[in-house]
Amino acid sequence: MSLWPAPTATEPVTATISLPGSKSVTNRALPLAALAEGPGTVRRALRSRDADLMAAALRSLGTRMTASAETPSSVDWQVEPGPVTGGAHIDVGLAGTVMRFVPPIAALGDGEVSFDGDAAARTRPMGPILTALRDLGARVDGDALPFTVRGPIRGGEVTLDASASSQLVSGLLLAAARFDKGVTVRHEGPPVPSTPHIRMTVQMLRERGVTVDDSERDVWRVEPGPIAATDFTVEPDLSNAAPFLAAALITGGTVTIPGWPEQTTQPGDELRHLLAEMGASVARVPGGLSVSGTGRIRGIDADLHDVGELTPTLAALAALADSPSRLRGIAHLRGHETDRLAALACEINRLGGDVRETADGLEIRPRPLTGGVFRSYADHRMATAGAVIGLAVPGVQVEDIATTGKTLPEFPRMWNEMLKKEGRR
Ligand SMILES: O=C(O)C1=C[C@@H](OP(=O)(O)O)[C@@H](O)[C@H](O)C1
Ligand SMILES: C=C(OP(=O)(O)O)C(=O)O
Numbered sequence: 001m002s003l004w005p006a007p008t009a010t011e012p013v014t015a016t017i018s019l020p021g022s023k024s025v026t027n028r029a030l031p032l033a034a035l036a037e038g039p040g041t042v043r044r045a046l047r048s049r050d051a052d053l054m055a056a057a058l059r060s061l062g063t064r065m066t067a068s069a070e071t072p073s074s075v076d077w078q079v080e081p082g083p084v085t086g087g088a089h090i091d092v093g094l095a096g097t098v099m100r101f102v103p104p105i106a107a108l109g110d111g112e113v114s115f116d117g118d119a120a121a122r123t124r125p126m127g128p129i130l131t132a133l134r135d136l137g138a139r140v141d142g143d144a145l146p147f148t149v150r151g152p153i154r155g156g157e158v159t160l161d162a163s164a165s166s167q168l169v170s171g172l173l174l175a176a177a178r179f180d181k182g183v184t185v186r187h188e189g190p191p192v193p194s195t196p197h198i199r200m201t202v203q204m205l206r207e208r209g210v211t212v213d214d215s216e217r218d219v220w221r222v223e224p225g226p227i228a229a230t231d232f233t234v235e236p237d238l239s240n241a242a243p244f245l246a247a248a249l250i251t252g253g254t255v256t257i258p259g260w261p262e263q264t265t266q267p268g269d270e271l272r273h274l275l276a277e278m279g280a281s282v283a284r285v286p287g288g289l290s291v292s293g294t295g296r297i298r299g300i301d302a303d304l305h306d307v308g309e310l311t312p313t314l315a316a317l318a319a320l321a322d323s324p325s326r327l328r329g330i331a332h333l334r335g336h337e338t339d340r341l342a343a344l345a346c347e348i349n350r351l352g353g354d355v356r357e358t359a360d361g362l363e364i365r366p367r368p369l370t371g372g373v374f375r376s377y378a379d380h381r382m383a384t385a386g387a388v389i390g391l392a393v394p395g396v397q398v399e400d401i402a403t404t405g406k407t408l409p410e411f412p413r414m415w416n417e418m419l420k421k422e423g424r425r
Contacts, residue, residue: 022236061105240407278321279297374397
């Protein structure tokens with residue numbers, strides 16, 4: 001496996017970083033366009049492994065998609081919905097959005113559709129959504145990847161435990177307007193994580209004319225009906241802003257992200273508060289967000305249940321802070337691309353750190369770190385966490401930096417360019 005020498009910052013970073021589209025928004029906008037009542041457009045959609053897998057899945061189920069205005073990480077899609085066809089095999093890669101959002105769409109047709117993905121994908125939680133699809137009338141073989149789905153699905157009422165992933169709810173809601181009876185999804189179990197992502201699903205459905213009732217806690221009702229075709233532009237990926245903004249804190253520099261939305265359901269928006277708590281100055285600037293650091297980082301005690309995907313960057317910052325941190329409410333990260341709690345503890349400790357796993361998070365006591373190999377476990381956010389630590393610690397080598405292609409294929413180039421700009425201050 002190739003090793004990427006993480007560059008160390010020698011001066012405060014001053015950079016403006018334009019980020020490509022949000023993975024979570026792209027991988028909702030594409031299926032909603034594929035299920036819409038007519039042709040539509042998804043502009044500035046992300047191009048990355050997860051987004052490309054979503055586009056390929058929808059195509060193989062009968063959607064026509066034409067690309068224009070392509071760059072290595074962005075594309076405008078013209079989407080022409082078609083009847084859902086069976087006989088397809090879907091590769092979900094390691095994408096939670098593809099493995100949870102596409103099976104309910106496949107269940108709209110009456111042909112068999114098979115699903116599989118990376119070895120690591122086979123251990124990610126799928127059981128509750130597959131059981132729910134069965135309860136709603138589909139035929140499903142398997143309780144985890146690989147599995148097959150065959151419709152037609154009727155819809156109706158279903159109860160599931162979504163404490164392992166919010167995507168188990170989002171997946172059912174996204175396709176439900178097309179079920180004969182719509183759907184009522186009821187969650188029973190420990191609290192659902194990543195609820196901003198469910199709000200994102202509900203908001204995007206409503207923007208397309210779908211009636212959704214989320215007035216009762218842990219219950220979502222989607223009425224059957226058409227999904228309006230739209231001309232929609234994807235917001236920048238705020239979770240992928242995290243490592244770049246972390247560079248401002250570590251180096252005592254300033255990083256500006258253009259296009260930071262005024263209002264958004266993306267959990268990355270919480271970075272404004274979390275990074276301020278860690279000692280950054282955060283300011284909205286015309287058309288964007290600017291984060292400045294002092295070079296000193298304060299530890300935090302934070303419940304990240306709703307914003308778990310920010311954990312790897314925050315853990316990397318916490319390892320470089322001047323006081324201990326506690327990151328809580330994130331037991332579900334054990335079912336992400338890898339067991340992120342174990343992976344972060346192991347890799348930071350291998351560099352000389354002091355990270356302890358708790359039942360639902362991490363306790364991080366900063367210690368002087370030394371260089372070494374930082375393994376990424378096929379997890380894009382582990383790879384970027386290694387890059388963040390490398391800014392302050394000479395000799396860090398990130399294994400398989402190309403895994404950042406899951407959501408940000410241009411990460412290595414963007415990271416190097418951010419550091420080159422140091423000289424222009
Ligand atoms: O719906 C989505 O787009 C996502 C939901 C969250 O998943 P979990 O609820 O499994 O944490 C998040 O971590 C993931 O990166 C994207
Ligand atoms: C958990 C993540 O991804 P996925 O959509 O595969 O669940 C993530 O991107 O941090």
